[in-house]
Amino acid sequence: MSDMAPTPRFYHFAAAFGAGGLLTLMILFNGTLAIYGSLYFASWVPHLTGTVAALALLIILRPKRVAAVRPPLWTYLGGVSGALTVMLTSATMNTALALSGTIALGLAGQVMFSLFADMRGLFGLPQRMPGARDYLSLTLIIAGSLILIFYGGAA
Amino acid sequence: MIVFAGLAVLAGVLVGLSRQINGRLALSTSAMESSFWNHIVGLVFITSVALLLGGLFAGAPQASPWWAYLGGPIGVIFIAAGSWLIARIGAAQTALLIIAGQMISGVALDIIMGAPGSIWARSIGVALILAGMWVAQGGKRPEPADR
Numbered sequence: 001m002s003d004m005a006p007t008p009r010f011y012h013f014a015a016a017f018g019a020g021g022l023l024t025l026m027i028l029f030n031g032t033l034a035i036y037g038s039l040y041f042a043s044w045v046p047h048l049t050g051t052v053a054a055l056a057l058l059i060i061l062r063p064k065r066v067a068a069v070r071p072p073l074w075t076y077l078g079g080v081s082g083a084l085t086v087m088l089t090s091a092t093m094n095t096a097l098a099l100s101g102t103i104a105l106g107l108a109g110q111v112m113f114s115l116f117a118d119m120r121g122l123f124g125l126p127q128r129m130p131g132a133r134d135y136l137s138l139t140l141i142i143a144g145s146l147i148l149i150f151y152g153g154a155a
Numbered sequence: 156m157i158v159f160a161g162l163a164v165l166a167g168v169l170v171g172l173s174r175q176i177n178g179r180l181a182l183s184t185s186a187m188e189s190s191f192w193n194h195i196v197g198l199v200f201i202t203s204v205a206l207l208l209g210g211l212f213a214g215a216p217q218a219s220p221w222w223a224y225l226g227g228p229i230g231v232i233f234i235a236a237g238s239w240l241i242a243r244i245g246a247a248q249t250a251l252l253i254i255a256g257q258m259i260s261g262v263a264l265d266i267i268m269g270a271p272g273s274i275w276a277r278s279i280g281v282a283l284i285l286a287g288m289w290v291a292q293g294g295k296r297p298e299p300a301d302r
Contacts, residue, residue, distance in 0.1 A: 012244045013252055013292060019236040020256020022229050024264055029226035036223075037216030040205045045216075047198040049227030050234075054191035057231065063185035071183035078176035078189070079197030081169045082234075087204075088166040095159045102163045107254060109167025114246035117171060123179045128245045137291035141251050144283030145258045151276035152262060 034090075043086040047079075075123075100149045107145060111138060171250060177234060178241035186239035193234050194227075248291065255284045 026046070034042035092102045115138075121127025130138075173193070181189035205211040240249045262277050 010292075012240060012248075013288065015236055016240050016244070016249055016252030017256035017259075017288070019233050019240070020253040020258070021260035022233045022236075023253065023257045024260040026226045026229050026233060028264065029223045029229070032223035033216070033219050033226070036214055036219035038210050038213040040201060040208075040211045041214070041216050044198070044201050044205060044211060045224060046227035046230050047194050047201055049224055050194040050230045051191070051198050051227075053228035054187065054194050054231045054235075057187055058191055061187060063187050065184050065188075066181075067183045069183070071180055075176055075180040075183065076192045076196060078173045078180065079193040079195070080200050081173035081176065082193060083197040083200045083204075085166050085169045085173065086201075088162050088169070092159045092163040092166070096156060097159055097163055101160075102166070105160055105163035106167035106170065109164035109169075110171045110250050110254075111167075111247065113168040113171035114174075114250040117175050117246040122246075123175045124182070125175060125178050125242055125246070130247055133290055133293070134247060137287040138247065138251055140283050140287030140290060141255050144280045144285075144287065145254055147276050147283065148258050148262060148280035152265075152272050152280050 039086070039090040043083065047083070104146055104149050107142065111142065171246060174237045174241055174249065175246060177238040178246075181235075181238035182242055186235040187231075189238040190231050190235040193238075194231065251291070252288065255288055258284055 030042050030046055033045055037045075089102055089106065092105075093099050097105065115130055116122070117125070118128050118130060177189045177193050180192060237249060237253065244252075259281055262272075262281055265272055266277075
């Protein structure tokens, strides 16, 4: 996998779909922490327990490094962006946007950024141009999501 | 209001940015190592901000149920999965399929927990998402010519 993305297979789709299921559980668990403690606490705890769990998994699984050379320093900063997300959503959730508006606009931002990132191959990841099928599938998934967010009681 | 809407969009952009950077780190190391760095760097960042602004232990955090603490380990798998996937199926596919899984499992959880909601909206929403996944699957057969 030196220069290009392999063809997506069924297990890629299954893994991504399953990851979405995990996200639902995370939101439930972390959201429950936020009911009892502060919004910082609800983000601080999963980062703390996650760090311990990831360290344990690294020690047990000992995954091989793909490259012997250390990647650039900025590649280690993804966690800052993730932590900022929690603070922003916590702020907008309590405005007139509410949870549904926060999620819907967040989906829009995420999809727009990822399309742009694919087109440009941002941050050294493989470049790929979305085709007509990608836009059709995007439209269907986002339309379904918006219906669920605003009318389905799911948030 | 426009400001908050902008911030909500920015939050989504940051989700994509984080996955892109973590995916790049995984390309040089491994998905699990990328997830580890994501968590420990995020932890240092949140701790710093909380120390600066205070209020980390406000409220009654000790009263929360034990299972609410399981979000961290689950997040480790979630970040590792995203870092692994993004280099393989692209950022847009990764984002959309995770959204699809999140939405459909959210409906399932709502039904299990008896949350109120329109059965029609839920059915149409889930059907549209499944249709979108079906379209995505069909479109991604081997394309050796331009890869």
